[in-house]
Amino acid sequence: MTAPVTTLREMRWWDIDSVLELERDLFPEDAWSRGMFWSELAHARGPGATRRYVVAEDGERLVGYAGLASSGDLADVQTIAVARDHWGTGLGARLLTELLRAATAFECTEVMLECRVDNVRAQKLYERFGFEPIGFRRGYYQPGNVDALVMRLTDPQNSAQGTEING
Template sequence: MRWWDLPAVLLLEERMFPEDAWSPGMFWSELAHARGPFATRRYLVAVETDPADGTERIAGYAGLAAVDGTGDVQTIAVAPDREGHGLGARLLTELLVAASAFDCHEVLLEVRVDNSRAQRLYQRFGFEAIGVRRGYYQPAGVDALVMRRTSEEAAG
């Protein structure tokens, strides 16, 4: 993800997460840590071309933070019309590759307890539920399921 992707990413963010969308400043802050020799973040976008007219659009995006051997999936979003086509799995795969490059021995994430589709995706990739954060998603007050994938689970 680059700064010029942010307008399209922010539109998708608002569409996907209307109650708790990230602000432009949050994305800018994350991108500031994604470049250079001391980078601790990896953000990416999935760009698709419309076969009818050749225009490109961002169909999804994802981000990972890495600190002291632990990766944390910050965000994954896929446009509603692209759900069920494997895009989320491809984005997650790239984040896990980045986690490996950052020498992470575990990767954590939070997912809404009412998002069973995403939970199934994470389980397919070896993530296991380890706890619940009550009222994590604000302002709706929706709980988050905390999930973890360790290097051993990835190998198994």
């Protein structure tokens, strides 16, 4: 029997409990609340949607999620998370690719994000996709008072092409 394939699909409200469990494990000091996810998902459906949120499943288990917000020609990566036992599998890159495809669909010409200055693993992922550091936000992550590195990508369409979503 072969191992289940990690698949991506749209995040729905019934995923929030599993997302929160992973969120609290990965980001214990600055985890998002249930209300924050509900609010984001409210803007992810229907005409005029300005958000794209996806989850990654390995069989029945949620092992990752990611979200993007758009406004005009600017998009912002809100969150990307991958379960520790899936680090190094390429799942983070697949999630980011999906967000960049969404940015292109929203007709965004730039994508911004904030990343903890101590999260070198994530910074390297973003750099592989063409994100460049443009500044810092001092004390951005609370309550730990950790600085954020601000990064920008100016061509999301070219960074999102050619990557498989499922498989």
